[in-house]
Amino acid sequence: MTKLKIYTYPHPILKKHAEPVEKVDDDIRRLMDDMLETMYQAVGVGLAAPQVGVSKRILVIDYEREEDKPGKPLYFVNPEIVWFSDERVIGSEGCLSVPGQHADVERYAAIRVKYLDYFGKPQELLADDFLAIVLQHEIDHLDGILYIDHLSRLKRNMLIKKMQTHPSSD
Numbered sequence: 410m411t412k413l414k415i416y417t418y419p420h421p422i423l424k425k426h427a428e429p430v431e432k433v434d435d436d437i438r439r440l441m442d443d444m445l446e447t448m449y450q451a452v453g454v455g456l457a458a459p460q461v462g463v464s465k466r467i468l469v470i471d472y473e474r475e476e477d478k479p480g481k482p483l484y485f486v487n488p489e490i491v492w493f494s495d496e497r498v499i500g501s502e503g504c505l506s507v508p509g510q511h512a513d514v515e516r517y518a519a520i521r522v523k524y525l526d527y528f529g530k531p532q533e534l535l536a537d538d539f540l541a542i543v544l545q546h547e548i549d550h551l552d553g554i555l556y557i558d559h560l561s562r563l564k565r566n567m568l569i570k571k572m573q574t575h576p577s578s579d
């Protein structure tokens with residue numbers, strides 16, 4: 410597997426609306442393998458294809474991996490939120506494309522997502538808790554939205570300034 414370069418704010422690819430995948434083939438699977446490896450090495454819990462410079466609607470997520478524990482990778486191709494709860498939650502979020510920073514973001518507490526899996530098979534998943542938050546964060550990436558876009562302009566600018574003055578903090 411190949412470790413990929415992670416693009417950081419303000420790279421323009423992070424603002425692009427990513428294209429749907431037409432067919433989940435070996436090339437797409439290789440990309441997902443590389444994305445997962447890249448995410449593990451960067452100690453992240455989710456990674457979207459635009460973050461590695463590929464403007465396609467693909468995500469990998471693994472929030473169960475720890476040092477001595479095998480992970481439980483999840484692969485989402487063309488994910489689409491088909492239902493969300495009335496209830497909302499606020500949680501602290503960070504992003505490999507906004508290194509070293511964290512901020513509180515409001516999200517739906519639960520969502521239902523339709524997607525294609527690693528083998529291109531249609532799936533549906535009801536996600537709540539941490540997975541619901543990670544999925545919303547990652548799906549945002551596919552629409553060119555970063556979690557900092559959900560913050561007030563003042564807060565966002567402060568965070569960007571902090572990121573740029575301490576570039577090596579993550």
Ligand code: NI
Nearest residue numbers: 503504505506
């Ligand atoms: Ni992110």
